[in-house]
Amino acid sequence: MKTVTIDPITRLEGHGKISIFLNNEGDVENAYLQIPELRGFERFAQGRRAEDMPQITSRICGVCPVAHHFAATKALDAAFSVEPPSAAKKLRELMYMGYFIYDHTLHFYYLGGPDFVVGPDAPPAKRNVIGVIEKAGVEIGKDVIKHRAYGQKITAILGGKATHPVCGLPGGVSKGLNKDEVKDIKTMVDSCINFAKFSLKLFDDIVLQNKDYVNLILSDPYQLETYNMGLVDKNNKVNFYDGKIRLTDQKGKEKVKFDVKDYHKHVAEHVEEWTYIKFPYLKSIGWKGFKDGKESGIYRVGPLGRLNVAEGMATPMADKEYKKMYETLGGKSVNSTLAFHWARLIELLYATERAKELINDPEITSQKIRNPVGEPGEGMGVTEAARGTLIHHYKLTKEGLIDKANLIVATTNNAGAINMSVRDAAKGVIKKGDVSNKTLNMVEMAFRAYDPCFACATHTLPGGMPLEVKIFNHNKKLYKTLRQNL
Amino acid sequence: MKTIILGVGNLILGDDGVGVHVVNEVKKRIKDPNITIDEAITGGMNLLDLILGYDKAIIIDAVKSETSEKGSVKRIPIGDFNTMHSCNPHDVSLIEAIKMAEKLGETKIPKDIVIIGIIVKEIPCEFGEKLSKDIAAAVPKAVEMTINEIKNLR
Numbered sequence: 001m002k003t004v005t006i007d008p009i010t011r012l013e014g015h016g017k018i019s020i021f022l023n024n025e026g027d028v029e030n031a032y033l034q035i036p037e038l039r040g041f042e043r044f045a046q047g048r049r050a051e052d053m054p055q056i057t058s059r060i061c062g063v064c065p066v067a068h069h070f071a072a073t074k075a076l077d078a079a080f081s082v083e084p085p086s087a088a089k090k091l092r093e094l095m096y097m098g099y100f101i102y103d104h105t106l107h108f109y110y111l112g113g114p115d116f117v118v119g120p121d122a123p124p125a126k127r128n129v130i131g132v133i134e135k136a137g138v139e140i141g142k143d144v145i146k147h148r149a150y151g152q153k154i155t156a157i158l159g160g161k162a163t164h165p166v167c168g169l170p171g172g173v174s175k176g177l178n179k180d181e182v183k184d185i186k187t188m189v190d191s192c193i194n195f196a197k198f199s200l201k202l203f204d205d206i207v208l209q210n211k212d213y214v215n216l217i218l219s220d221p222y223q224l225e226t227y228n229m230g231l232v233d234k235n236n237k238v239n240f241y242d243g244k245i246r247l248t249d250q251k252g253k254e255k256v257k258f259d260v261k262d263y264h265k266h267v268a269e270h271v272e273e274w275t276y277i278k279f280p281y282l283k284s285i286g287w288k289g290f291k292d293g294k295e296s297g298i299y300r301v302g303p304l305g306r307l308n309v310a311e312g313m314a315t316p317m318a319d320k321e322y323k324k325m326y327e328t329l330g331g332k333s334v335n336s337t338l339a340f341h342w343a344r345l346i347e348l349l350y351a352t353e354r355a356k357e358l359i360n361d362p363e364i365t366s367q368k369i370r371n372p373v374g375e376p377g378e379g380m381g382v383t384e385a386a387r388g389t390l391i392h393h394y395k396l397t398k399e400g401l402i403d404k405a406n407l408i409v410a411t412t413n414n415a416g417a418i419n420m421s422v423r424d425a426a427k428g429v430i431k432k433g434d435v436s437n438k439t440l441n442m443v444e445m446a447f448r449a450y451d452p453c454f455a456c457a458t459h460t461l462p463g464g465m466p467l468e469v470k471i472f473n474h475n476k477k478l479y480k481t482l483r484q485n486l
Numbered sequence: 487m488k489t490i491i492l493g494v495g496n497l498i499l500g501d502d503g504v505g506v507h508v509v510n511e512v513k514k515r516i517k518d519p520n521i522t523i524d525e526a527i528t529g530g531m532n533l534l535d536l537i538l539g540y541d542k543a544i545i546i547d548a549v550k551s552e553t554s555e556k557g558s559v560k561r562i563p564i565g566d567f568n569t570m571h572s573c574n575p576h577d578v579s580l581i582e583a584i585k586m587a588e589k590l591g592e593t594k595i596p597k598d599i600v601i602i603g604i605i606v607k608e609i610p611c612e613f614g615e616k617l618s619k620d621i622a623a624a625v626p627k628a629v630e631m632t633i634n635e636i637k638n639l640r
Contacts, residue, residue: 044498044613059498059527106531110578129578129586141590148531163528 018443018469020426022479026433029474031423033447034275035411045405050076050376050396054168057392057407064410065164066099066155067385068392070241071407073168075392078261078379080170087366088172093241094185094358095158095165096383100240100351101192102151103386104303104344107451108199109144112341115445116207120216121438136202147195150188154355157181172370182359189355193317196349200321203345208328217338218329221428222446225250225292225335226417227282227299230306231384232257237314238306238350240384246309247282250294252332255282260382260391263408270416279416280408290420298416301388302450303343305414308333313346315353321346337421340449376400385410387451411452421446433479435471440482443469490522490540490596491632494533494547500610501621505546508604508628512546515633534583538594544635545580546628548621549603556607557620559627561635564599602631 023029038060048056054072058065070092077084084092107113110129114122118131126134133141159165160175167173177185207213216222227250231243245263247255256266269278270287281287281297288296299305313319325342326332334343358364376396383390388410395404411418425446429439469482493509496502506525513523526536537543554560564581578586587595604624617625 038499038611038613040612040614056498059496110531128582130582130589133586133589138590141586145587145590149535152532152535163526163532 018422018426020430020469020471021476022430022433022471022473024474026431026473028423028427028430031419031426031443032274033419033422035277035415035418035452039276041407042405045394045402048402050079050394050400050402051170053392053394053402053405055164055166058164060407061409064099064103064385064387064390066096066159067383067390067410068407069159069165069168070096071381071383071385071390071392072394073170074242074381074383075379075394076170076381078381079377079394079396080373080379081375081377082171082371082373084172085366085368085371087176087363088369088371089242090358090361090364091158091173091176091369092168094355094364095155095167096241097351097355097358098151098154098158100151100347100386101154101196101355102148104348104351105144105148105151105195105199107386108341108344108348109148111451112344112448115441115448116213116341117202120441120445127441140202143195143198147192150192154185154188157185169370171373174370176367176369177365179365182365185355185359189352189359192352193349193356196345196352197317199348200345203342207342217336219428221424221442222337222421223335224300224337224417224421224424225294225333226420227255227285227297228305228308228333229299229301229389229413230309231382231389232310233314235314236309236311238310238312238347239314240347240351242383245382245389247299248309248333250292250333250335252308256284260380263380263382263391277412277415279419280413281416290416290423292420298420299413300417301410301413302340303347303386304334304337304340305388306384307343307346313350315350315357318346318350318353321349337446337449340451344451387411388413411450414450414452418447418450418452421450430471433473435480435482440469487541488520488522488539489542489544489636490524490537491516491544491636492533492536492546493523493525494527494529494545495525496527498613498615500612500614500616501606501618502548502610503615504548504604504606504617504621504625504628507617507622508546508602508625508632511625511629512632515629516636518636521636530578530580531583533580534587534595537596537599538587538592540596542598542600543596544600544602544632546602546632547604548606549601550607551603551605552607554605556605557624558605559624559631560601560603560605561631562601562603564601600635602628602635604628 017034020031021029054069057072058069114127114132118127159167167175227247229247231239232246233239233243244257246257249255267280268283269280285297313322378395380393390410391408393406397403425443429442471480473479493505495505497506509525
């Protein structure tokens with residue numbers, strides 16, 4: 001293969017960019033996805049009060065404020081050597097379920113779902129949530145809006161604010177629940193459980209009953225046999241809020257399981273000259289380039305990663321759906337990128353069932369919600385963001401100010417895998433220089449499945465699901481540019 | 487006429503936060519029980535939630551444009567924004583959110599939605615709380631335009 005060097009000036013800022021290089025025959029030789037990475041966090045954080053980090057970091061990303069809020073809060077628990085009271089942990093986890101309910105609903109119906117519900121060949125103008133509503137009906141549209149809003153409301157009741165919570169404190173939370181709030185949440189959660197069940201049925205009707213879709217899910221360009229990473233509880237069941245980090249191999253066998261504080265013992269980062277993103281990989285296996293398989297240390301996180309590392313779901317209905325997925329797609333591990341969508345819906349059901357367990361727990365109205373903190377030191381905190389494992393790491397000064405800060409975000413954990421998925425999808429759809437508009441969508445589907453969180457400004461207009469695909473011929477001359485929403 | 491003025495932006499991402507800087511100034515100059523003034527760090531569906539129930543919404547935000555000059559301020563009726571997207575792969579655009587709400591029979595969408603856009607060239611990728619020189623210089627003009635927008639209502 002010819003070596004491709006991309007001028008560092010083309011390093012990306014502000015939006016996603018894919019460069020595809022063709023060989024003499026016009027087939028894909030290689031592809032690169034460049035994702036913007038926010039820089040300067042450590043310098044920005046230095047000298048700030050540690051207890052401000054949950055609020056500040058929840059502003060990093062308009063997508064996962066709750067995940068950052070609690071990764072930061074948990075890192076502070078560790079840094080101040082304090083264990084929150086059991087009721088506080090339950091309140092945090094309940095709020096976290098609200099976040100998963102709205103986030104996963106949004107992704108399935110608004111972002112990932114249109115590819116399936118409306119169809120991967122439909123024109124881009126139809127492949128959106130409006131198209132979903134046209135196909136599925138107005139009543140379903142109303143249900144989607146309602147339950148996404150319920151997830152937000154649950155988060156707001158517990159967090160003080162829906163989008164940028166203010167409740168997490170080292171050693172606990174600032175606010176408990178009263179009886180009226182419990183009643184409201186119970187009603188919403190019951191409705192959410194039915195909605196999650198309905199969503200899985202919709203997926204079954206529209207996707208699984210359609211042979212073409214099942215074949216698409218199982219088709220070569222969308223397979224990636226990497227290691228998987230995710231949090232599990234003591235029974236190795238999926239957990240979003242707490243637990244140990246588990247990695248399993250391509251067959252679902254445990255490779256390693258560790259506490260977040262040992263993350264750097266097991267994971268290293270590889271640097272490429274063409275992007276600011278660092279590519280994490282399993283140290284014990286090593287970096288072998290953008291390859292999958294047992295010999296390559298690249299792993300995946302997110303809904304499919306979490307389900308792959310676990311031995312089931314901790315709630316009954318979700319566990320049944322979990323088993324069905326593995327039976328349908330051929331056992332552990334499921335390595336199909338498009339199965340992320342299915343996994344996401346199973347997690348939606350789990351989030352609703354778990355929320356019900358928590359809201360029915362008598363301890364949820366306890367007012368013992370905070371423990372006094374110890375001396376400031378160093379700490380790491382981990383949560384599962386909707387799109388994968390998220391880690392905050394702080395070192396504090398004696399005065400309780402930030403000395404060092406580092407974040408390892410989900411999309412970084414997935415960076416190597418997303419890059420390969422994009423390359424493989426491009427290889428599958430571009431033959432002999434034939435590049436159609438469908439190409440863009442098939443490539444986009446490969447990375448949309450991961451629900452990547454491009455670290456960009458939350459909303460600057462017009463912005464967009466920012467994607468630019470540049471295709472170069474064998475002389476490295478620009479051959480075609482496909483753009484979307486730029 | 488019930489009006490909401492929303493400054494949209496992220497205060498820890500430099501120029502992206504300009505909408506919030508503007509709305510903080512506007513807050514000092516307008517005291518009217520019929521006018522709600524707030525900030526938001528969100529787009530799409532969440533932004534729509536915030537403006538439902540008002541007759542008019544004025545959204546102040548950084549707008550990326552290749553053709554306009556950095557630091558210029560534009561009044562953009564939302565209808566002109568047919569490609570507007572929330573810069574966030576995990577949300578829909580405000581336009582999409584509005585279209586969807588209309589389709590679902592939502593009756594509380596403001597009749598008039600106007601964007602006061604401060605033109606930026608690049609979305610900042612570095613943490614910081616300060617505005618760049620050109621964008622800081624645009625704040626007074628954006629404040630005036632917002633206040634004129636209110637005056638026109640009377």
